Amino acid sequence: MRLLLASTVLSAAIAFAPQQASRLRSTATSSLEASKCGTYDYDVIIIGCGVGGHGAALHSRSQSLTTAVFSGNDVGGTCVNRGCVPSKALLAASGRVREMQNEGHLSEFGITVEGGKESIKYDREGVAGHARQLAERVKGNLEGSLVALGVDIVEGRGVLTGVGHEVKDGTSGKVYTAKDIILAPGSIPFVPPGVTVDEKTVYTSDGALKLQSVPEWVAIIGSGYIGLEFSDVYTALGSEVTFIEALPNIMPTFDREIAKQAERLLIRDRAIDYRTGVFASEVTPGIPGVKPVTIKMIDANTKEHVETLEVDAAMVATGRVPNTKDMGLEEAGIETQRGFIAVNEKMQVLTKHEDGEVVPNVWCIGDANGKMMLAHAASAQGISAIENICGRDHAVNHDAIPAACFTHPEIAMVGPTEEQAIERAEKEGWTLGKSQGSFRANSKALAELEGNGIAKVLYNKETGKVVAVHIIGIHAADLIQECANAVAAGTTVQELSMMVHTHPTLCEVLDEAFKGAVGMSAH
Numbered sequence: 001m002r003l004l005l006a007s008t009v010l011s012a013a014i015a016f017a018p019q020q021a022s023r024l025r026s027t028a029t030s031s032l033e034a035s036k037c038g039t040y041d042y043d044v045i046i047i048g049c050g051v052g053g054h055g056a057a058l059h060s061r062s063q064s065l066t067t068a069v070f071s072g073n074d075v076g077g078t079c080v081n082r083g084c085v086p087s088k089a090l091l092a093a094s095g096r097v098r099e100m101q102n103e104g105h106l107s108e109f110g111i112t113v114e115g116g117k118e119s120i121k122y123d124r125e126g127v128a129g130h131a132r133q134l135a136e137r138v139k140g141n142l143e144g145s146l147v148a149l150g151v152d153i154v155e156g157r158g159v160l161t162g163v164g165h166e167v168k169d170g171t172s173g174k175v176y177t178a179k180d181i182i183l184a185p186g187s188i189p190f191v192p193p194g195v196t197v198d199e200k201t202v203y204t205s206d207g208a209l210k211l212q213s214v215p216e217w218v219a220i221i222g223s224g225y226i227g228l229e230f231s232d233v234y235t236a237l238g239s240e241v242t243f244i245e246a247l248p249n250i251m252p253t254f255d256r257e258i259a260k261q262a263e264r265l266l267i268r269d270r271a272i273d274y275r276t277g278v279f280a281s282e283v284t285p286g287i288p289g290v291k292p293v294t295i296k297m298i299d300a301n302t303k304e305h306v307e308t309l310e311v312d313a314a315m316v317a318t319g320r321v322p323n324t325k326d327m328g329l330e331e332a333g334i335e336t337q338r339g340f341i342a343v344n345e346k347m348q349v350l351t352k353h354e355d356g357e358v359v360p361n362v363w364c365i366g367d368a369n370g371k372m373m374l375a376h377a378a379s380a381q382g383i384s385a386i387e388n389i390c391g392r393d394h395a396v397n398h399d400a401i402p403a404a405c406f407t408h409p410e411i412a413m414v415g416p417t418e419e420q421a422i423e424r425a426e427k428e429g430w431t432l433g434k435s436q437g438s439f440r441a442n443s444k445a446l447a448e449l450e451g452n453g454i455a456k457v458l459y460n461k462e463t464g465k466v467v468a469v470h471i472i473g474i475h476a477a478d479l480i481q482e483c484a485n486a487v488a489a490g491t492t493v494q495e496l497s498m499m500v501h502t503h504p505t506l507c508e509v510l511d512e513a514f515k516g517a518v519g520m521s522a523h
Contacts, residue, residue, distance in 0.1 A: 047158030048184030050077020052366035052378025070158030086131035094236035162331030187367035215312035227317035243274035400488035404477035412480035415468025437512030443504035464492030
């Protein structure tokens with residue numbers, strides 16, 4: 001799902017429990033107090049307190065910069081409160097239900113559930129409560145870590161005044177000054193024209209995470225990370241799902257080979273069907289138990305009406321747009337495209353996307369710049385911005401940032417898809433190599449009765465450097481980190497093939513692929 005929490009940020013925050021925040025706030029020296037003798041109130045002001053803003057604040061304080069964060073009453077942002085974190089709780093709980101109701105799977109372990117799968121029950125409110133409590137706990141941890149480090153938290157939303165170095169509290173109207181300003185406002189769900197959202201029967205991911213109901217039949221508009229994860233949750237809890245996808249293929253942003261595997265493992269054997277090449281041109285909310293949700297679909301090319309569905313609920317998972325409206329960008333001379341703010345590789349804000357000039361001392365990280373809409377990418381960009389503020393040139397290698405979809409089994413990737421890599425190799429004049437490892441030949445996967453899936457390694461045949469890796473299989477989200485590190489470090493398949501992997505572990509699937517790339521065999 002788009003929204004993946006950076007482990008480095010969590011590990012820094014987890015040491016501070018929510019109940020400590022008020023005590024820490026009163027004992028820590030505030031950044032404002034520490035900078036009274038300076039020209040500005042702060043060295044750095046960060047507008048937004050999601051994972052990106054939080055990561056930037058932590059690194060800012062580690063560099064002894066006085067720092068304030070405008071939270072907009074939303075510490076943790078989308079990821080913690082309405083995205084990555086609570087969705088993982090729903091996936092974990094629903095995954096247990098799916099596993100315990102799979103009598104065939106359990107019988108292979110020699111396990112029998114008395115009363116059969118019908119005896120396995122779940123409490124919807126309890127599942128929703130697990131997600132809500134996890135989000136609250138992590139939010140408290142993040143806030144506690146900021147307070148402990150002396151970061152000042154301003155509850156209002158930060159707005160640029162149009163005067164350099166100034167940020168206004170949108171709630172109180174008070175103006176603060178800083179040498180450098182980092183924009184980290186995040187994003188909000190995109191709702192297409194013609195779709196009416198009531199967050200009850202027609203809802204975005206914000207509403208879906210509350211799990212106010214488990215519909216018998218739910219249509220999911222869009223088949224990307226978010227839609228795919230929620231199809232996993234809903235089918236595990238007993239719903240039937242219909243995907244509505246505007247593009248010709250289901251899961252259009254995924255590597256095609258991986259998407260075909262995912263269709264077999266995550267769609268074909270479940271209560272899921274789909275329509276492709278169609279727009280949900282009009283979606284009208286219903287009344288639970290009284291009136292269905294109505295979805296009118298038109299052909300994506302001809303725009304002619306093709307079908308009308310009546311379902312119990314519809315989830316809108318059509319992507320996200322920057323949360324940059326009404327934050328004073330125009331006053332600061334910053335033009336946007338569809339809400340996105342232009343930046344250079346140092347995360348410095350540009351006046352416009354084409355031939356824009358650098359706006360002095362203003363930076364933008366995370367979803368708002370559109371470079372890579374992932375929480376941990378935002379955190380990496382925040383750290384990079386602080387490095388550049390400190391005078392140490394730094395640029396994030398976005399090709400080395402991994403992503404994951406936390407379905408059962410999981411999907412993970414780093415670098416371009418095979419289709420994109422083929423184009424890149426042809427354009428740049430190098431030869432693309434490909435090698436695969438299989439979970440079917442992996443002892444640990446077989447012990448878990450999870451032998452479905454592959455790991456695909458794409459590499460430059462001339463240099464041996466890893467270009468991309470795509471995995472579908474058990475714990476793919478954890479396995480991808482080794483591959484992301486290899487891409488970041490420029491490690492070759494020759495070097496990786498000689499590295500020892502623990503036996504028996506799932507990472508031997510990667511060992512098989514690395515060895516296969518150089519003509520070796522893995523046992």
